[in-house]
Amino acid sequence: MPVCLTSPTPFVKGKQELKISITAEAELLGLTLSDLGKQVRQAFFGEEAQRIQRGRDEIKVMVRYPSQERRLLHNLEIKRIRLHDGIEIPFSVAADVLYDRGYSFIERTDRQRTVDITAEIDEAKANANEIISDMTLNVLPRLLEAYPEVSYALEGEQRDQQEALGSLKQGYVLALLMIYALLAIPFRSYVQPLIVMAAIPFGVVGAIWGHVIMGLDLTLLSLFELVALAGVVVNDSLVMVDFINRARAQGVHLFAAIREAGLARFRPIILTSLTTFAGLAPLLFERSPQARFLIPMAVSLAFGVLFATFITLVLVPVCYMILEDIRQVFSKDGE
Missing domain, CATH: 1.20.1640.10 (Multidrug efflux transporter AcrB transmembrane domain)
Structure with missing residues (x-):
């Protein structure tokens, strides 16, 4: 296709992170992903216990692991996850952990994660309308078939053109x-x-x-x-x-x-x-x-x-x- 695509910035790799997902065994025990994430956050980021007023300053009192223990991933592996009935199970039973890199930043529009793809058109070989038509007829249907949860919308010049054509018809x-x-x-x-x-x-x-x-x-x-x-x-x-x-x-x-x-x-x-x-x-x-x-x-x-x-x-x-x-x-x- 005679266009020069720019790299979409949301896919620039960021820092290393741990992606935690709940296991089927934990779900059967009544644990939810929200509960799992909350307990991990409380252990390493902390939970606000109270606030103390000292003069003009307000001090937050956070309850969490000591500094040395928060630096070791081993403490996450041996952590115990508490269920709703008070029973505790090992973290390795409750969650699966994937070591990967996150995104440098995430863009959202109307609460939906979005990725902007832009292109510079070589007008000597084709025009924008021909390329958009080819993509909507041949490329995007296959993409939507492979990833049903994905949706797309034409923005920028194409959106302005569609709005102008709508008013032009009227x-x-x-x-x-x-x-x-x-x-x-x-x-x-x-x-x-x-x-x-x-x-x-x-x-x-x-x-x-x-x-x-x-x-x-x-x-x-x-x-x-x-x-x-x-x-x-x-x-x-x-x-x-x-x-x-x-x-x-x-x-x-x-x-x-x-x-x-x-x-x-x-x-x-x-x-x-x-x-x-x-x-x-x-x-x-x-x-x-x-x-x-x-x-x-x-x-x-x-x-x-x-x-x-x-x-x-x-x-x-x-x-x-x-x-x-x-x-x-x-x-x-x-x-």
């Missing part, structure tokens, strides 16, 4: 609803706004193909520009539908009105799209590092408008004719 739906409402009011129709908005998906297709042609990856800024693109690509459709409605209001036949709209609005629509693309061309071919993050936005807008324009010149007349045919069918059924 904003995109809201923008489409506002566009529909603004078109439905002047048209006084619930269907004609859909004809105008039919160019929006083709604008998205054009934006995607623009990234393919330019050899760029879709970025978050590219997706944000798709929301703005939805309000731009409807302009050509709006002009054509409005021209057809005005011609029909003057008594022109439907087919003639559509033909006149194509002839009268062809040049303005083409020039509008071409000038938009030409205005964005300097940014599209800019190679300076300062403008690199803006290029995906320009690609989405330029290629989206250009592709949707040619589709609009065919799609809008066809959809308008289909709409009128459907109206005639329903009007005949009503009669």
Whole structure:
């Protein structure tokens, strides 16, 4: 995988320690791991017996093994563990001891132990989204299968990206609803706004193909520009539908009105799209590092408008004719 992983700091080995676990025999006798750990702590760390006030100072009185005995592991091995009924058993019967090194420190989030794994991406070979996708599909499922108690979460840039995409979806739906409402009011129709908005998906297709042609990856800024693109690509459709409605209001036949709209609005629509693309061309071919993050936005807008324009010149007349045919069918059924 073309990434350079950094070593997760929680796995840096710390000092040597004794890891104590309770035996099955001790559990049968009613001893718990908490009781075992508490008695070992009382013997070596101590238990507070009382506090004595001496002037301004407060002195804790701790009961524990003498200093010399606390330094020898042998005293732990010969220690007696007391059960709930007062019977004492040898420490070797109550516990298993493992000599190992602990962690230098442990990080926790919401009471769960966490390990942060970070990586620097070699953008010449892959991007972060491709690597994350490969890990979630191939690597992490095998890890979770081998260790069911482990869970994972994407943080950092990936978390910010997911939150941004979530808000972007809501904003995109809201923008489409506002566009529909603004078109439905002047048209006084619930269907004609859909004809105008039919160019929006083709604008998205054009934006995607623009990234393919330019050899760029879709970025978050590219997706944000798709929301703005939805309000731009409807302009050509709006002009054509409005021209057809005005011609029909003057008594022109439907087919003639559509033909006149194509002839009268062809040049303005083409020039509008071409000038938009030409205005964005300097940014599209800019190679300076300062403008690199803006290029995906320009690609989405330029290629989206250009592709949707040619589709609009065919799609809008066809959809308008289909709409009128459907109206005639329903009007005949009503009669």
